[in-house]
Amino acid sequence: MTHKLKALFNDPWLVFVCAMWIQSVAGVGYLFGGSMSPVIKTSLGYNQKQIALLGVAKNLGDAIGFVSGALSEVSPSWMVLLVGAAQNLVGYGAVWLVVTGLLPNLPLWMLFVAIFVGTNGETYYNTASLVSCIHNFPESRGPVVGILKGFSGLSGAILTQVYLMLNPSHDSSVILMVAVGPPVVVLALLFIVRPVERSCRTNLRSDDLRFMAIYGFCVVLAVYLLGILVIQSLVDITQTIITTSGAILVILMVVPVLVPSASVFISGNPTLMKPEERTSKVDDQNEVKTLIERNDMLPEKRRGPCIGEDFTLLQALGQADFWLIFMSLVLGVGSGIMVIDNLGQICYSLGYNNTKVFVSLISISNFLGRVAGGYFSELIIRKLSLPRTLAMSAVQAMMSLGLVYYAIDWPGKIYVVTIVIGMGYGAHWAIAPASVSDIFGLKSFGSLYNFQIIALPVGSFVFSGVVASNIYDYYARKQAGTTTESESLVCAGSVCYSVTCGLMSVVCLMAMALSLSVVYRTRRFYLRLHKT
Structure with missing residues (x-):
């Protein structure tokens, strides 16, 4: 059993599923316009121009990811995720403290910085997840990027349903959830989402079957969420139904872990590649690519x-x-x-x-x-x-x-x-x-x-x-x-x-x-x- 658990921990499919979970809470910026900005406006007495300025801070934080990109080149994935979680917690934590009156009212520019810092944390989540999984599945870059970015785009809807399920008594709780929720998820998966060694024989057919299972899950999740959102928009439903639908959503989010579990405990996990074998294989692939392109080049042009x-x-x-x-x-x-x-x-x-x-x-x-x-x-x-x-x-x-x-x-x-x-x-x-x-x-x-x-x-x-x-x-x-x-x-x-x-x-x-x-x-x- 210990060997199986170790194999599961080092399975690239577990890394991919955990990266999906991180991405499903990474899009904190999606909640700003519809959920957080009305609370900030009401609590602090801001006008629409001031709220629009804070929206600019959110957009900038979501778009400027140079630091996270540079950090991913020199640091392990857990460090990138940790920095992102710290920014997320500090930035939106400060906003929550101000909105609830636990901190004195700060100048607008300080809230601008706080929202920028908090939202910028998601660039670290995105970078660590994408870099790790693309390295683990270099032959399937399209499906990897598509699925992970898909969950990032869907995270606003997922977080909204979780918030409604919790049924908080105060509107400012949505800011607290954004400040605390994603960092908790990231910290729980901190040392799992990382580049891992693939098996010595990567079976593309087997990978494709597993990706098809994930695609099927994505379709089911999309249809379920669309149904919930449409019903909530058209009909007044009770809190019991909201809580039940939210609980079903959480269960659905756990289902993809069956893919790596089945790979390890049922079909058996292939022997992990030794580091020197893995390096040799990657070098061979790179050498093929290099020769392909350099064969047609004159010697004096072979630079860079x-x-x-x-x-x-x-x-x-x-x-x-x-x-x-x-x-x-x-x-x-x-x-x-x-x-x-x-x-x-x-x-x-x-x-x-x-x-x-x-x-x-x-x-x-x-x-x-x-x-x-x-x-x-x-x-x-x-x-x-x-x-x-x-x-x-x-x-x-x-x-x-x-x-x-x-x-x-x-x-x-x-x-x-x-x-x-x-x-x-x-x-x-x-x-x-x-x-x-x-x-x-x-x-x-x-x-x-x-x-x-x-x-x-x-x-x-x-x-x-x-x-x-x-x-x-x-x-x-x-x-x-x-x-x-x-x-x-x-x-x-x-x-x-x-x-x-x-x-x-x-x-x-x-x-x-x-x-x-x-x-x-x-x-x-x-x-x-x-x-x-």
Whole structure:
């Protein structure tokens, strides 16, 4: 039994399941707008501009992950997770103490720093989980990134259900849960989520079967959560039902541990590879990749890493492929975040007063998009020997069609744009990081991934904060018959966002063109890599 438990502790599938659990509580920022900001506003007497400024702190904390990326290159995973848990606890713990009056009222800038620090903790969770699991499953990067990022996107819904299940007596308890809950989960799994030694014979078929089991679980979880969220939005239900549904959710979250347990206790765990054997195997793979790319190069040009080798962040910044993927991500993600940021206003402009259903729908679509994006991008590599970014270009074409559907004002457009954009936006976060790891290696993946995240605030600022808001205000003033700006102006009708969606459809086509350029530039690498 002791040998079995040791084998389970060192099983990469246990690492993956525990990383899923960490990711399911990592998205603390998702609770800010709907749950935490109203409490802060009421308790501290802030106006909407001050709350919006704190929202900027949350967005910056969620996007700036350079420190966590750099730390992952020089420190073990447990250290990265520990720093993230400390930031999470200190940042949101300070906010809770201020809101409850246990600390004197702090200046706005200090709360700004606290929220930034608290939210920035999740970048450490994301980095440690992704880096560890991609190292453990280098042949399945698409599914790994897709599933982990999917649970990160779904964490807001999961934490909300846990909070409702606890039924706290004070609204400020949601901030306490955000401050304490994720660090507790992370500390419990601190020494499990890490790179581990794979078996001497990695069975891709066996891995694929286990991934299919995880995919099945993801679908069941998504359907269950969607059902709960829709029922809660449309019907008043008792606390007993809420508690029961929350308990079922917790049980569902534990189910994936059956995958590594079955691997160890039923089918038997393969003998772990000795360190020198593992090093030899990795070196052989790297040597194959190196020879593939360097055979066609003249001796005088063989300087620095080649495509498929390990790049540092600075080296990657000097590569055209890296910037093409990044700009494609800015345009594609920016189009998606425009719809997500303005979904409430879009619903109100079309006469839908209950926006919670659509918020729930786009959240679940986001989750499914991340999971599906990772799966299909892996199929494109394995079955067709084509670059992974081909999947991203297909997603961007789909998003463009969805936005055109809204712009033309066809029936059911709100449902179409919610589902299509939710899935398309989510798929970007599965495909782009995996593509970067393919092309620029795993050694500095933490830093490369955290640089990519910058695409989110850039896209949000340009397409949501500038383009969408100005067009909305223009039509609102036009309907009101005034040229003066006022916060009380409201736009009604599909025209409020139809022009914006039309423009965003063109932006998605531009993103698709950039993705296809990467497909063209890397096609030989993926073809030869598949043959090896």
